[in-house]
Amino acid sequence: MFADKLILRIPGPTPIPPRVQQAMNHPMVGHRSGLFSNLFVKTAERLKPIFGTEQDVYIIAGSGTSALEMGVVNTLQPQDEAVVLVSGAFGERFAKICERYGIIAHRLEVPWGDAVTPELLAAYLQDKPQVKAVFATYCETSTGVLNPVRELAQVVREKSDALFIVDGVSCLGAVECQMDEWGIDILVTGSQKALMLPTGLAFLAASERAWKVIEANQAPSFYLDLRAYRKSLADRTTPYTPAVSLIFGLEESLNMIEEEGLPQIIKRHELMRDMTRAAIQALGLPLMTADRYAAPTVTSVNPQGAFDPEQLRKTLNGKHNVVIAGGQGHLKGKIFRIGHMGYCEPLDVITVISALEMSLKQIGADVELGTGVKAAQEVLINHV
Structure with a gap:
């Protein structure tokens, strides 16, 4: 790498x-x-x-x-x-x-x-x-x-x-x-x-x-x-x-x-949010927030003990050069957070979800490779 x-x-x-x-x-x-x-x-x-x-x-x-x-x-x-x-x-x-x-x-x-x-x-x-x-x-x-x-x-x-x-x-x-x-x-x-x-x-x-x-x-x-x-x-x-x-x-x-225009920037962030959430849900992982109040800039996931989020983050970084965030306060060590804002576009989301799937597999989590990527791709393809 x-x-x-x-x-x-x-x-x-x-x-x-x-x-x-x-x-x-x-x-x-x-x-x-x-x-x-x-x-x-x-x-x-x-x-x-x-x-x-x-x-x-x-x-x-x-x-x-x-x-x-x-x-x-x-x-x-x-x-x-x-x-x-x-x-x-x-x-x-x-x-x-x-x-x-x-x-x-x-x-x-x-x-x-x-x-x-x-x-x-x-x-x-x-x-x-x-x-x-x-x-x-x-x-x-x-x-x-x-x-x-x-x-x-x-x-x-x-x-x-x-x-x-x-x-x-x-x-x-x-x-x-x-x-x-x-x-x-x-x-x-x-x-x-x-x-x-x-x-x-x-x-x-x-x-x-x-x-x-x-x-x-x-x-x-x-x-x-x-x-x-x-x-x-x-x-x-x-x-x-x-x-x-x-x-x-x-x-x-x-x-x-x-150059991009604020309305288009807002739509891009909403799309990346929707792609990320669809992928996480397809992987069977619990999202922390309801759809109605989900931020377009960051998505939080609570595996609820199914695996160690810190082990996932370490694997993502060490094996795939991908850095995501952990929890704060009483959620430290319990959740992980994916940022998707600023200099970030839909294909970047696909990359991160792919690395996330591989890392989950590598730490022994029960996931099927391609499930999350497919869900994110479908959101992107159907986006108007």
Whole structure:
């Protein structure tokens, strides 16, 4: 096997397109130069359709978690109350960030693998009039659930005066998102998922409603103070040193997104989801999520003791150069997850399913070779 032909199918970081890699090799430029200013402002503007907003999108040199923390620290004060929707590890992360800043986090928890429904949220908000923000995860990476944020946003508007703050790290750029129309107040994402970039950039947009709260809030942070980013963007720059090479890569990634078109990108991800799920079901393996809430970017499988998921992952990597993800939190060692987002197309899914079948056979699982591949192929062939 060729070491440089690693097939990376985890839910992030995701593979980098060669043309994006090449763009990042651009000779270094001054981060306060006119050349970089023009590049930075243009790329920030071009992010707006991905968010579904007319608001400015701020680019932060940091991981997606830095933007999650921004959403907390810029809107809430110690002892403020918030509701955090927890359907997996990243909903729990939002709650932990809140608690680190002394915020009272009311967890609305559902079993991992389930989605938070509008009905559950409406009932939960009834006796919590003091809540100032509701935090949700659009795609819960740890389980493969796509929470219904459009409907959840409507509930927040109808049942409270709270801000609605959404983690879109694992799906933005691969799913429909209309931040302004749906009533999302703060939306964040990261570079290393559907945007086809290395780790290191985070992105955040805030509604006018959110900005009224942010301007009145005493953010106990220096680097994550959103007001500094707003002021600097108006001056066509950043408050602190940006990740220059990643911005060159972002420009090329946006070129690719615009060439394919967001509607087609969304359809491609839905197709890859459907192919993967059909294959897993044909192999007789239990999926963690219901079809209705299945994420187009990652599929989680719970073999329920039929075999060791970690042995499967080790075999996939060692014998076939394919890397998939394991479980997180209490699911560590119990499930496996297949990422299918960003620089990924239907034939890549066929390759991974084929390697998965061989690896299952090699660890002694009761599968028939070709069963999953056939099911995925049929979905692809019948796709209109």
